[in-house]
Amino acid sequence: MKIGLIGLGKMGGNMATRLIRAGHEIVGFDLSEENRQKATEHGAQVVSSLDDLVAALPERKVVWVMVPHGKPTDSTLEALLEKLSENDIVIDGGNSNYQDSMRRGEIFKAKGMFFIDSGTSGGIWGLEEGYCLMIGGDTEAVVHVSPVFADLAPNPKGWLHVGPTGSGHFVKMVHNGIEYGMMQAYAEGLELMRAKEEFGLNLANITELWRHGSVVRSWLLDLTAEYLKNDPELKELSDYVSDSGEGRWTVIDSIQEGVPAPVITLSVQMRLRSQQDQSYAGKVLSAMRNAFGGHAVKKVSDE
Amino acid sequence: MKIGLIGLGKMGGNMATRLIRAGHEIVGFDLSEENRQKATEHGAQVVSSLDDLVAALPERKVVWVMVPHGKPTDSTLEALLEKLSENDIVIDGGNSNYQDSMRRGEIFKAKGMFFIDSGTSGGIWGLEEGYCLMIGGDTEAVVHVSPVFADLAPNPKGWLHVGPTGSGHFVKMVHNGIEYGMMQAYAEGLELMRAKEEFGLNLANITELWRHGSVVRSWLLDLTAEYLKNDPELKELSDYVSDSGEGRWTVIDSIQEGVPAPVITLSVQMRLRSQQDQSYAGKVLSAMRNAFGGHAVKKVSDE
Amino acid sequence: MKIGLIGLGKMGGNMATRLIRAGHEIVGFDLSEENRQKATEHGAQVVSSLDDLVAALPERKVVWVMVPHGKPTDSTLEALLEKLSENDIVIDGGNSNYQDSMRRGEIFKAKGMFFIDSGTSGGIWGLEEGYCLMIGGDTEAVVHVSPVFADLAPNPKGWLHVGPTGSGHFVKMVHNGIEYGMMQAYAEGLELMRAKEEFGLNLANITELWRHGSVVRSWLLDLTAEYLKNDPELKELSDYVSDSGEGRWTVIDSIQEGVPAPVITLSVQMRLRSQQDQSYAGKVLSAMRNAFGGHAVKKVSDE
């Protein structure tokens, strides 16, 4: 089918390419000239404004929004609310907070339009391997867009209408929370093996080994093993670890629900810790140790 | 090749079967008549004593020990030390503590024998899919037994000589620590999705979905999705979760090494918590709340 | 001075008594006849409606609100907004969320009134020992009410104008987060000592000992030691531990700020865990263990 696609960056650009390969027509828009250029090369029809994008679409317009969550998504959706008509369908395929999606769904519904939230997993590998899609929204609209979902997904089981509006992004949020926990578990284990210097373990070989028949085999392990082959010491990488929102939201949601999610939470907190240049909490501990025990404590100038 | 195999239970029995299918000859021993019977049916030559087992093996005897860690392994290895001769090889394929394996390796070495520790992953699926083997010991002995390793493993990459004696069980220990962390991450995420009642999420469908293209796809997820298909509410299962040793050892080792492994640790601790019928710590908290705030606290009789 | 006091329960009633003892006049209101009766006995002038309460106060009316947070506080404050006049002062001394207090402060300010948030610590001991008050709001209004703060506090250092509106409840929130962490630390330590059966430790004696010269001496320890004297086994207490809001808010706020607060967080989560009758996460772990290892798992019917 012919759909609009707003956001032609790393994720959106690849999705356009994958859909075009499957025979769909993409009318693309992006603020960046470079991204627009690339999409053109991959076969998209690129326009230079939202008005042009809307104008280029056939009736019952379908627009996929793939821009950063928060303000960019908000302003894009507000513009589409003005420019689209009853029965049209907007899909937010980005990493929006599910509560925002529930709120936005209400606004579109009040105008007789449809809002679908699609949690999208797969990263840069989605282009070749397909994206796992967790979809929330009204059944009728989801069915209408299903040819697109089916071709983005790796296979017929790779997309699912999980529930009402908001549930797609909720399931994606939890997915990412789990991902944080898994990543941290691997990272801790690898660090412990590396610390056991007397065994002289080769982590690239061991992670490769575990891919074959072990209980911890996974796609994340596949990627890790490949990465370590080229750079087992990870010398050039910083131990500063960013977080992208869903992890924090999972923690907050679990606390609000009264569900203990300690491992997911701690995975987020270890990232927050990695983001600190100086930990004031650590300084407070040093102060206390000095105060009660007369312990010599490290000064900044010692470092 | 022809090797001895002591312990024909769930793990050992399957390994015997897999090796026999690959053309090896197995001389098996187990204290249980039932296990011996089963192994016979699968083609093993079964004997009724360790002496018979040793007698039945050709020169440069190779004996694989697959019995519960701790005392059973200790007494089996002590007996083998008496009955075997210089250059013979014993493999401990069970879940022994790697420090025990290092100690045992020294004892065998002092007698001119070889001790190999093989961390063995794969569970009940190993029979069909192959076992992932993490092997520690002297290279010459490992090479000698390599035809066995190769046929137990799912493919040539599924076994690895990771380092000196003890390192096989060490790597397996860390493997299991990571496994605990991954399992807890999935479990927390699933519980959070289940708690979001307004979305009416179908966890069997969602775990199946994630198998196709998501970042959290893994073998553990495969198993979970299959299990949930038959029993999504897990009504018959208790929330009591056992632990089998390696998780605790990973925690202790990380603390001794000074390596923070908070997520693996907490995964173990949540299992310990699940094993408590009554938490005295919880009662202490209730006592404090009552003491400072006059908070009405639950009495056992309210429950 | 003469002030209104809405909410004459466990906290509000004691505060009225303490203020009356110090020479202040209290016009009290409570929905409960019993609470009103008690306050009368302690010397308060009790009225039967908010209108009467307002009418009974002198110019520049000062009203202290001490009702449960959330809806009761909301409806009380909304009513006062209608009934009070410019320059009047309302103090929320309850456990409100600091963001609610910031919002409410704006509303009162827009009407030319003053809103003060007072985080109040001390529990049922405040009557005799005095309350620790963490106060947010405009300086002029805080100064006006200072005679009340001074007499509620145990001494001149026991109340403080910590910052603008909202900051009083924020500081109280963090105070409670710390309290959760301290309580959990003691509870874990006591449980570990109790588990060491071979030493036959007397926890009542040990907690009493620690009150004298140890690094962990504290008021919470004082209360714990006293409680354990009467009931060292805590036999009648449940291990179900409630939480009252501030702990969860501290977690959420720390995550939003990007500040790692793992110990406070985990203290909250262990309470959430204690509140679960059955842990679905635990059942998921049992399912996985069964699926990969064929581990016999506990059934509900075994318990």
Place this chain on the structure above:
Amino acid sequence: MKIGLIGLGKMGGNMATRLIRAGHEIVGFDLSEENRQKATEHGAQVVSSLDDLVAALPERKVVWVMVPHGKPTDSTLEALLEKLSENDIVIDGGNSNYQDSMRRGEIFKAKGMFFIDSGTSGGIWGLEEGYCLMIGGDTEAVVHVSPVFADLAPNPKGWLHVGPTGSGHFVKMVHNGIEYGMMQAYAEGLELMRAKEEFGLNLANITELWRHGSVVRSWLLDLTAEYLKNDPELKELSDYVSDSGEGRWTVIDSIQEGVPAPVITLSVQMRLRSQQDQSYAGKVLSAMRNAFGGHAVKKVSDE
């Protein structure tokens, strides 16, 4: 009474002074000339060898050992085993592992001597305020030394014979575990308050405030408030936090006992994290994020 005291450093030197003030006679020994000199000035009789120390003591010799745990304690105790006689009493007042103390107790007992383990809390404040003593050993020997315990303690309730040999150091170990948890809770709370810049909170004033009537008042808070008065930003302190053994032992012991102690554990782990210059686990996370999401990750060269 007249006792020997080996180790005249920060702790031992102060204990000597406190005992001399109370009328006891101290025969002191230390490897450091400076420490010996100081002890002489405070009234101790100082000797230059263990032989001289033993020779200077009256019958039923009592020797208090106050040296670093591990090897220094081991070698001192071994020397005393040679030099002392039946019925003599040795007290280890340092921070030894309780399992070492149990083992040492057996050795002394086999020679007809007495070994007492005294967990000693109070830090540099013990000199003036008294030490809290947790004492393990045979009752008869403990009673014999009780005049010394009584004068080291702040008051008659400040020392306690808690149980058999080893139990004194065990209780001290748990005490320190709790201390780690409390410290971390305060540190996290203070960091969160500091991060809330819009409130401009004065942490020195707030910690002082909390000392008066709040639920979190404690001796550790007293020290923290005093420290912050002089240096609220803790500018000169490093966030590197050492750990001294008991915290790690508490974690290990809790895991071995199967008792969940997550908050104490995490307090230790956050210290371990603070001791890392570069976290390999963090680098692994960066590698994974880069591998699956193409996320730009920080390079070491960016820092």
